[in-house]
Amino acid sequence: MSQGSRTTRGALAAMGVLAAVSLALTGCSPSGTPAPSGSAAADGGKLVIGVTSDPDTLFPWKATQFQAVHVLENVYGTLTEFDKDLNVVPGLAESWEVSDDGLTVTFKLRSGVTFEDGSSFGSEDVKSSFDKIMDEATAAVSAASLASVTKVEAPDEHTVVLTLSAPDAALPANLAVLGTAILSSDDTEQALNTEPNGTGPFSFKDRVASQSLTLVKNENYWGDGPKLDSIEFRVIPDESSIVAAMQSGNVQFAVFDDPLVAKTAAGGNITVSNTPQLSYHALQLNARKGALTDVNVRLAIQCAIDRQQVLDTAALGEGEVTGPITSPAFKSDPSARPCPDRDLDKAKEYLAKAGKSDGVTVHAIVSQGEYATSVNEAQNVKSQLAEAGINLDIEVLESGAYVDRWIAADFEAAIALNGGRPDPDGMYGRYFTSTGNLNKVAGYSSPELDKLFAEGKATSDPAARKAIYDKVSLELENNAAWIWMFTSYTYTATTSSVQGFTPMANGSLQYLRTTTVK
Known part of the structure; x- marks a missing residue:
């Protein structure tokens, strides 16, 4: 796709997974795609999440720290996604097909998707992202997820073709992780470490180092839009202090690792659910x-x-x-x-x-x-x-x-x-x-x-x-x-005002998009 076929930032500024094996063989039909934007309930509200550490990076291809991943998976999109049962489902790609010999995978991309800055998403961004992830100089933590890919082509705005060195049954699941997030071809690591720019359900608002990071609803999200107006990840040094903040009403949501802390948190206004983890x-x-x-x-x-x-x-x-x-x-x-x-x-x-x-x-x-x-x-x-x-x-x-x-x-x-x-x-x-x-x-x-x-x-x-x-x-x-x-286990603690969150065995917080606060 040529640069001329793409809406640029300047112009817009002026205008104001467990089923990886079977999916790799059969592709995925559009019937499993999420509903288009505009169907979400306008619940509103602000959710405050207690976390023990500040994200160590805002660049998705280098995020390994759990706190960074939890923030960025709500800001960036991937070609495929996991559902609550860790099956691979469509993401930014609405469908894909694998050739009979397993050496070519063709993705059909969603239309009408935009990045947070308003620029349009298309095959140019996918090709640019995958080429950069595969470039050793990028030092992307999930580069091996694309190890079988020998060529990335973008024959038109909504089509991406991957040529593989050998059949890759793991590819659909590997494309669902944050390390293979699709970035705008215009963006740089330096820029994104200051101001993330994704296609996810939430957009970056601001950050106060070692204190808080705030996301807001992405009004132009391609799927069912998030119900929350904003999410604040508030840094509180230890889990016991987070419990105290929840009991006083200053925090409504937290994920604990320490079972003893989880036991002390449960009761009163706080419900704790435990989820077995793949970690x-x-x-x-x-x-x-x-x-x-x-x-x-x-x-x-x-x-x-x-x-x-x-x-x-x-x-x-x-x-x-x-x-x-x-x-x-x-x-x-x-x-x-x-x-x-x-x-x-x-x-x-x-x-x-x-x-x-x-x-x-x-x-x-x-x-x-x-x-x-x-x-x-x-x-x-x-x-x-x-x-x-x-x-x-x-x-x-x-x-x-x-x-x-x-x-x-x-x-x-x-x-x-x-x-x-x-x-x-x-x-x-x-x-x-x-x-x-x-x-x-x-x-x-x-x-x-x-x-x-x-x-x-x-x-x-x-x-x-x-x-x-x-x-x-x-x-x-x-x-x-x-x-x-x-x-x-992870222990998801929520106050009675929080509804609609689904914990996942891979530790993802992606279902913050379905969460509400009364």
Whole structure:
């Protein structure tokens, strides 16, 4: 599409997901599309959400911090979306078709969609966005989601054609995440970090650093418009203080990680609902640094940790021990690992094989402020490892500093809560393949994993994909790439005035668009 066919900002200023496999094979018909704009109820009202940290970025392609993602997923749009059950449904693309050989995917885009600044959305923006996400210089966190794409074409204003190197069953689900959000081709990272400009249900209004960020209703949103007039994400340093703010009526909504805080919040004017999450708590090990380059040291750490004890200590037992893959259709068996139960004798045997019978020190980073159980997890893991002669030297960092260190892979180990996805390729293809854009962070890859991930994307049969990702899980566990510990819940707290919000297993707050405040 030529620039001339597009309404520019200057002119306007002058004028004043779990079904990824089947969808990849059959495409998606327009019948599943949301209703056009104009049908939303004009409920109005302002919602104040308590959060413990300020977003560390406003640029969607680099957002990994949960607080940043929660804000930006309400501002930006993606070609596909997840519904409440994590099925993949139309987003900015109203339909798509996959060629018989699986190597071409053609998207039909919605017409009449505009960005927040009033400029029109079209195929030029999709092509520009995907080309930039795939450009290594952009350092987009979801670049691997487009790893199979060899060419992006925009034959007309409302059509985008992706040419693939191989069939990609995971592609529809991978295009539903914030990291593949569609940006205006006119925008830059520098501009968007100051003033976001998306096609989502809410628009950016203002931000007071370390205090608050406010979104307002996007009156021109293409789907059912949001019912709220505005949302304020108010920064309150800890979850207990957020509870106090809710009890005093200053905050109406919060999502807690700490089950103890959730229990104290419930009652009176506050209702708390818990939602099992795809996100997982792990001790990430960088197999390219220090003593962790020896697989025997990593296996010693794996055998020295009682995962249920970490869960019981840090999260009151509310959750379950997990293996690497939490996606429901591909879930790992947590007993399929070298030490499914804690085995200190085995841990010491592995240390002896590594020539570390006298003990070893591993340096670990942990975030304070991004999620509530992090420091308690770190302290419990440290205590357990000490019994095996492993000293976990913990460095506690504020959320932004932690993310910076994490993205730079500037750590030997990291206590982490990572977001899960409905498709395992989206979860781990970017981490554990040798060409994955976050492989530096993962600290581990192998030719076998490269082969398995390629097979998983190219295979359409669900049972065959499950068998492939079972092998992926075993490869990760047998080499103790990371130490997967447990999955837990999020606790959505709302005052009685709040109605219509639907929590999701991927932690998304996208249903703020259906929320009302009496």
